[in-house]
Amino acid sequence: MDGVLIDNTRYQAKAFQLLFRELGLQTNALNLLKRLNGMPATNILKTVYRNPVPEKELKTYADRREFLYRVLYWNKRQEVAGLSNFLQAARAAGFKIALGTGSAPETIGYIIDHLNLRRFFDVVVGKADVDRGKPHADTFSEAAKQLGIPPDRCVVFEDAVLGEQAAYKAKMRCICLSTSISSSKFQTPMHVMKDFTQLTPARVLELLEQNPYTPKPGKHISERDYAKL
Structure with a gap:
């Protein structure tokens, strides 16, 4: 869906970047997504942390990222040309x-x-x-x-x-x-x-x-x- 039906990667990256800022993480979200796009958000987050993070905590962060993404992308939703x-x-x-x-x-x-x-x-x-x-x-x-x-x-x-x-x-x-x-x-x-x-x-x-x-x-x-x- 993402990147095929819609061209939304930069909005996904922006949402991750805002989340990383809240969490005090220095990862470049756009570069991260160029490698890991398509994976579940919780798995993408696993690669950012050096030490294991409980699944419940990762799910909370992923939900927060999803909220940020929807706010950023709300008025931008459109299909890929053709x-x-x-x-x-x-x-x-x-x-x-x-x-x-x-x-x-x-x-x-x-x-x-x-x-x-x-x-x-x-x-x-x-x-x-x-x-x-x-x-x-x-x-x-x-x-x-x-x-x-x-x-x-x-x-x-x-x-x-x-x-x-x-x-x-x-x-x-x-x-x-x-x-x-x-x-x-x-x-x-x-x-x-x-x-x-x-x-x-x-x-x-x-x-x-x-x-x-x-x-x-x-x-x-x-x-x-x-x-x-």
């Missing part, structure tokens, strides 16, 4: 569409119901539906299961390095958006784009045929400690 037209065309072409996100139900509604996007999705899988968030495969695997589509016929749209890794762990190919990071940061997506204005369902099928094999997750990313949270 999104509704692409989703409408994909449904007309017979595609099944799922939303897979690490967000909680109320956060999902804050975006997709406000923007009237829920009508495009056959399935919505969020934080409440899986045990482990990205970079683990659970979110995308559960979405494919609910759609009834085998992983090798699924395409994941991602804006984050760890989200791309989650796609490959789920045995799916990936199209990436450069809304949050530069295209050079991704591993091996089928295609990188800035928005949906130049993409069609027919082009997605072409990319699937041109890229018949799913890449293996990158060891340089998956072996890092934060990728195991």
Whole structure:
């Protein structure tokens, strides 16, 4: 959802930065999100502290960050260019569409119901539906299961390095958006784009045929400690 349906990373980073200021932490939130975007907020917070912090405390901080984010983003909510037209065309072409996100139900509604996007999705899988968030495969695997589509016929749209890794762990190919990071940061997506204005369902099928094999997750990313949270 974040960075794919909406271009909101700078607002997420600003909310984290305000939280860090309250907590007396010196971490650069934008740089942090460039590496860890897509992970649950509590796991992102775990990487900031040198010593373990109780889960209940992390949840309190994550809720505080969520409140700050919603205030900052309240009047800025808008879809990535071309999104509704692409989703409408994909449904007309017979595609099944799922939303897979690490967000909680109320956060999902804050975006997709406000923007009237829920009508495009056959399935919505969020934080409440899986045990482990990205970079683990659970979110995308559960979405494919609910759609009834085998992983090798699924395409994941991602804006984050760890989200791309989650796609490959789920045995799916990936199209990436450069809304949050530069295209050079991704591993091996089928295609990188800035928005949906130049993409069609027919082009997605072409990319699937041109890229018949799913890449293996990158060891340089998956072996890092934060990728195991």
